[in-house]
Amino acid sequence: MPSSAFRTVPPTADTVIIGGGVMGTSIAFHLAEAGAKNIVVIERGELAGGSSGKPIGGVRAHFSDPLNIELGNRSLRAYQEFPCRPGTDIGLDPVGYLFLLTTEQQASDFETSVGIQNSLQVPSRMISPDEAKRLCPYVSTDGLVAAVHSPTDGHARPGLVVQGYARAAARAGVTLATGTAVTGVDTAGNRVTGVHTSHGPIACGTVICAAGAWSAQIGDMVGVDLPVVPVRRQLAFTAPLTPRAPRIPFTIDFSSTAYFHNSDDGLLFGLADPDQEAGFDTTWTPGWLELFRAAARDRAPALADMKTVGGWAGLYENTPDHNALIGRSGELSNFLYATGFSGHGFLQAPAVGEVVRDLCLERETFTDITPLSADRFRQGAEIRPEAHIV
Structure with a gap:
């Protein structure tokens, strides 16, 4: 450095x-x-x-308003070109984003957002629960109303x-x-x-x-x-998986905020704890994982009992x-x-x-x-x- x-x-x-x-x-x-x-x-x-x-390294243009969509989409193109300008491999993996929706209101709101995104050349689309499961085999379709897939999004280092x-x-x-x-x-x-x-x-x-x-x-x-205002967010990494995890989108259960994606030879887990108090504490406390596991039992049951081998806590910089x-x-x-x-x-x-x-x-x-x-x-x-x- x-x-x-x-x-x-x-x-x-x-x-x-x-x-x-x-x-x-x-x-x-x-x-x-x-x-x-x-x-x-x-x-x-x-x-x-x-x-x-x-x-967590997510890169996406999937937002609900034109300004954030434009900032995300322009940045996504810059990350795609990063090996040439400024000239560094950043481990970009364009696996896409997958939002899982469990209510008709969520589906309606996301359909509106997808329309705005498409008008700004972002190729997101509404998909069925069955197609969501084909993209991410861990997903349970029980209770799913719809999903949204943004194929050009992904994650980097x-x-x-x-x-x-x-x-x-x-x-x-x-x-x-x-x-x-x-x-x-x-x-x-x-x-x-x-x-x-x-x-x-x-x-x-x-x-x-x-x-x-x-x-x-x-x-x-x-x-x-x-x-x-600083707010702590925590994530965890699974133990190496055998066989290896399939290559999956950055998958988010919108109702619970639980999310997961590939990370080296395992998976990365995360969730936004709604009761997390503001402050500069970055102590990693494994107890939050129970919130993730509870959400996973409904939406991705195979993840609920996967062994984790540590994680970390960082700070979001939130505005009102x-x-x-x-x-x-x-x-x-x-x-x-x-x-x-x-x-x-x-x-x-x-x-x-x-x-x-x-x-x-x-x-x-x-x-x-x-x-x-x-x-x-x-x-x-x-x-x-x-x-x-x-």
């Missing part, structure tokens, strides 16, 4: 990016590729040491993506300051003037907050409200409507933010890197991201909430 723990940081920078995860490194890569100079990425630990090192962006950014001259905490931000009038770090101050022209679950704290330093915060502060003209992705940051990172690059360089973005402004909550202009699953 092309990063260094600095005793001091550069005294000046044109752009300081706070956060060395997938979002921060994507922004750094896209800015450097566009010719921007004097970029510093500040990361208090190691690159991908926060939430970016622990997502987030750590490899961060490494790929970081290496390319470093080759272009970006300074990656790991082991460096942000301790304060200076402002004068309506502008940020500098960032204080554990290894020295940096006078700068632009600050970009890509601090994930920790973004509200950065916002507080400059008086900008970034309503991001489970949609991202992307934009430029109205109070501080040179303070930008890309955060609050509510579990969707990895899959949207390439497209958001392009958007923030263009915001920073004062160029027109490829899509209108105004609906994702942090100001929407105080203005009451929330866009439709996304289902908070994976």
Whole structure:
């Protein structure tokens, strides 16, 4: 990983990016590729040491509103091209996504979403329970009303993506300051003037907050409200399976939020615990697996008693409507933010890197991201909430 723990940081920078995860490194890569100079990425630990090192790796364009669909679809294309640009194998496996639906209302809602997706060139489709079982033999059709299959979606390895962006950014001259905490931000009038770090101050022209679950704290330093709340999410890995698991889609039981997909020589299990309290705790507690096993007994019975061999916990960076915060502060003209992705940051990172690059360089973005402004909550202009699953 092309990063260094600095005793001091550069005294000046044109752009300081706070956060060395997938979002921060994507922004750094896209800015450097566009010719921007004097970029510093500040990361208090190691690159991908926060939430970016622990997502489930799903990549999809299956969303319910056009803006999220566009961000997901553009990012999916970027991930398909990643071995050429920036030039790293990220373990992309286009197995598709499979949503399992158990009520007529779910089927109706997803049919509407599929219509929007198809109009934006996303080849998702409604399928029957029997076809869902053919795609994923673990599925029980009892109680299933319908399913949705997005064949071009899949999953990749987030750590490899961060490494790929970081290496390319470093080759272009970006300074990656790991082991460096942000301790304060200076402002004068309506502008940020500098960032204080554990290894020295940096006078700068632009600050970009890509601090994930920790973004509200950065916002507080400059008086900008970034309503991001950390929530623990946990997953587990099965023991190696003999015979090997069939190659299956990323499969999600929409009612329970239980999900599973292939992972090396076994399967990965996950579920969004509805009773999980907010906070920065990332302790893995195997007890949550009982929630997954209970859901699996109904929807994928063979999974319910599979042996697991550990797992991990990471943080979602949730906003009130489970949609991202992307934009430029109205109070501080040179303070930008890309955060609050509510579990969707990895899959949207390439497209958001392009958007923030263009915001920073004062160029027109490829899509209108105004609906994702942090100001929407105080203005009451929330866009439709996304289902908070994976």
